[in-house]
Amino acid sequence: MRGMLMRSTLHQSLLLAGAAVFAGSAWSFLRWWKQRAKRSAQHAITALFAQVQAMNKGIAMVVSDATSSNFSVRNLSKYLLQRGLCPSNDLFRDAKVLLSLLQDEASEKNSGQTGASRIFAHALKPQVIKAKRLQQLFPEIKESYVQQPLDYGRNSRYGDEWRISCYMVVMENWKPKIMPHEPMLRCLGEVMRECVKSFECWYCSLKGFKQGSKPFSVMNAFVTRYRPLHGEDELKKHIDGANVDGSCILALPTDEPFEGGALHVWDGKPKQELVYKMAPGDCIFMDTKIWHQAKPITAGSRWALVLFLKLAR
Numbered sequence: 628m629r630g631m632l633m634r635s636t637l638h639q640s641l642l643l644a645g646a647a648v649f650a651g652s653a654w655s656f657l658r659w660w661k662q663r664a665k666r667s668a669q670h671a672i673t674a675l676f677a678q679v680q681a682m683n684k685g686i687a688m689v690v691s692d693a694t695s696s697n698f699s700v701r702n703l704s705k706y707l708l709q710r711g712l713c714p715s716n717d718l719f720r721d722a723k724v725l726l727s728l729l730q731d732e733a734s735e736k737n738s739g740q741t742g743a744s745r746i747f748a749h750a751l752k753p754q755v756i757k758a759k760r761l762q763q764l765f766p767e768i769k770e771s772y773v774q775q776p777l778d779y780g781r782n783s784r785y786g787d788e789w790r791i792s793c794y795m796v797v798m799e800n801w802k803p804k805i806m807p808h809e810p811m812l813r814c815l816g817e818v819m820r821e822c823v824k825s826f827e828c829w830y831c832s833l834k835g836f837k838q839g840s841k842p843f844s845v846m847n848a849f850v851t852r853y854r855p856l857h858g859e860d861e862l863k864k865h866i867d868g869a870n871v872d873g874s875c876i877l878a879l880p881t882d883e884p885f886e887g888g889a890l891h892v893w894d895g896k897p898k899q900e901l902v903y904k905m906a907p908g909d910c911i912f913m914d915t916k917i918w919h920q921a922k923p924i925t926a927g928s929r930w931a932l933v934l935f936l937k938l939a940r
């Protein structure tokens with residue numbers, strides 16, 4: 628009896644020791660893994676800094692830290708704000724925004740475009756929402772999506788034939804009334820609010836208003852799924868309505884890569900037709916009454932979150 632008791636105590640101690648060793652190694656592995664991820668993020672940022680330096684030494688100096696060999700979060704944010712861009716205070720994301728700005732400017736210089744033609748009342752903002760986050764949300768977006776047929780009224784080219792959007796916010800006086808689809812709102816509500824914040828920041832830079840002085844409210848918000856079927860593959864050239872003060876289109880991921888589906892925007896003086904192929908997480912922001920069109924897709928499915936915004940004061 629005593630022998631059995633001793634053996635089971637021995638067993639328990641061995642099990643406990645084993646569990647402690649396992650927990651210890653799992654903990655060290657996790658620490659090692661985290662450090663490794665941190666190191667590789669730092670490498671990526673240093674590589675971006677080197678690219679900025681190669682493109683423009685002066686700007687690299689302005690956005691660098693005391694060592695002049697890497698970014699300073701503060702200086703980079705300050706510089707982006709000066710250039711009318713909205714910093715996210717995520718170093719990697721902001722560094723990529725700066726790099727794409729320098730690349731755009733370099734390609735405009737090479738193509739001989741002048742500054743004047745760059746003054747548009749719309750803009751493509753890369754990675755307003757991280758693609759990875761949207762990718763993680765995508766199964767829930769797909770699960771939440773239902774088609775909610777909507778009557779745009781007799782004056783619209785769509786009349787009562789628009790059925791490929793799922794609504795998160797619907798104007799109160801819309802008739803017949805459409806109820807917001809709660810699951811979609813739960814899934815993308817936070818993303819929607821972040822898009823509005825980013826839009827407000829862009830709008831103030833565009834119009835020269837003090838940052839934070841122009842709050843917007845959401846009139847309509849919906850997720851549209853385009854498919855290569857009659858009536859579901861495109862949105863013809865339009866403006867978003869005379870009472871809409873600004874619009875935002877956020878490209879969402881898909882599990883069926885699509886062909887076609889570029890966004891065309893008509894803007895500038897003289898009018899130019901600009902063509903955008905958006906990556907998931909990119910936003911197009913538009914001022915009021917800008918003509919645009921979602922070209923037909925010929926394969927796959929394309930998802931977008933669209934916001935119609937109203938100046939709150």
Ligand SMILES: O=C(O)CCC(=O)C(=O)O
Nearest residue numbers: 862867876890921931933
């Ligand atoms: O889906 C798009 O890319 C454009 C959507 C749009 O312009 C709209 O719904 O008003």
Ligand SMILES: [Fe+2]
Nearest residue numbers: 865866867919
């Ligand atoms: Fe639109």
